[in-house]
Amino acid sequence: MGIAAAAMTVMAVVLVMQLGDGSSLVSLGLYGAAFVLSGAVIEMSRRGRTRLGMAVLVTGFVLVLVAEWLLRSR
Structure with missing residues (x-):
């Protein structure tokens, strides 16, 4: 649960940085999905x-990072 909570915190910080940077909507969606994924993992751990x-x-x-890398390489 601790790892997922730390990942959620990191994704929240990155998402805020991406918002300020004017990134694409797809990129913001990927980090938002990672944020939600962290919450789901916390719930799985609780159960x-x-x-x-x-x-x-x-x-x-890994999928989010690969997708982000592919978006930036275009």
Whole structure:
């Protein structure tokens, strides 16, 4: 739960920075999705599904980072 909460905090900070930077709506949506994903993982952890939550968290963040990298490389 702590890792997901830390990830949620980091994503919130990055999202605010992206808002101030004037980034694209798709980029903001990706970070918003990562923020929601962190909340879902916290709930999974509270219900005893910690391993599944960590797998979802890692997979989700890898997908968000790859999508962000692809958006910036265009």
